[in-house]
Amino acid sequence: MGExxxxxxxxxxDNFTSAGEASLSMKKNLRQLGISPEIIRRVSIAMxxxxxxxxxxAGGGTADVTVHSDRIEILLADRGPGIENIDLAMxxxxxxxxxxxxxxxxxxxxxxxxxKKNTDSLVVDTALxxxxxxxxxxxx
Amino acid sequence: MKMKxxxxxxxxxxxxxxxxxxxxxxSACGSDMMSDVLAYVKDQAVLLTGLVNPQVVRTAVMMDxxxxxxxxSKAPTPEMLALAEDSGLVVMKTSxxxxxxxxxxxxxxxxxxxxx
Numbered sequence: 112m113g114e115x116x117x118x119x120x121x122x123x124x125d126n127f128t129s130a131g132e133a134s135l136s137m138k139k140n141l142r143q144l145g146i147s148p149e150i151i152r153r154v155s156i157a158m159x160x161x162x163x164x165x166x167x168x169a170g171g172g173t174a175d176v177t178v179h180s181d182r183i184e185i186l187l188a189d190r191g192p193g194i195e196n197i198d199l200a201m202x203x204x205x206x207x208x209x210x211x212x213x214x215x216x217x218x219x220x221x222x223x224x225x226x227k228k229n230t231d232s233l234v235v236d237t238a239l240x241x242x243x244x245x246x247x248x249x250x251x
Numbered sequence: 252m253k254m255k256x257x258x259x260x261x262x263x264x265x266x267x268x269x270x271x272x273x274x275x276x277x278s279a280c281g282s283d284m285m286s287d288v289l290a291y292v293k294d295q296a297v298l299l300t301g302l303v304n305p306q307v308v309r310t311a312v313m314m315d316x317x318x319x320x321x322x323x324s325k326a327p328t329p330e331m332l333a334l335a336e337d338s339g340l341v342v343m344k345t346s347x348x349x350x351x352x353x354x355x356x357x358x359x360x361x362x363x364x365x366x367x
Contacts, residue, residue, distance in 0.1 A: 127306075128304065128305050128330075129305075130306065130309075131305075131306060131309035131310075131313075134309070134313065135309055135312060135313075135338075138312070138313065148315065152313070152314070152315055155312075155313040156289055156313055156314070159289070159309065159310075159313045160289060163306075203290075215285075215302075215304055215306060216283060216284055216285035216286065216302045216304070216306060216307065216310075217284075217285055217286050217306070218286065219284050219286030219287055219290070220286075221286045221287065221289065221290035222286070224290070225289055225290045228290075
């Protein structure tokens, strides 16, 4: 693979039903590129968790995925309220998701920990009232 | 176990993917929390759930699952079935409750993971 390939997605924050469409599209793209199933699964899970988080907490945002020859980078950016306590947010089981989201099967407080688990690096840059940027890398 | 056998054991109605029923699956999990499926499940081919929304199908696709079984007679929407068909998933529904559905499959040899 020569030049890195980039993929951009807008994540609609108004509609929980459509959350995950970007991750699903990206999964198909990675399959077409011949990336190994295990790598694809890790990227898919991390991106999907991030996408769900953006819809639940931040009113949507953008997802940019760059496929390099040796790694896949996922950049998630939103202009939501920011994460008040990142240490708590990284703790398994801690969630600020509202009841209606839990009824939809999410909000168990596993999102960020699971993103970390499935990636080789995860960097969270967040500011209250400004937004959150999450950069994840999966080595190929 | 063939997915056809899964449908027989659960007296399930196949909603989509009938052409895939001869394929083998070796493991299953049951949950209504997609968060937990995403965080704890590894290499399970069949998802039994009582939750009905499109995120169930997307979660199954992300986890490379092969089959979704809706328990307690929950019915998937046409939108969910279209998404499942597009992703090559088998979808079925059974009137059995979660506990019994899981128990019946487990007793017939469908276990937690392929390594077991």
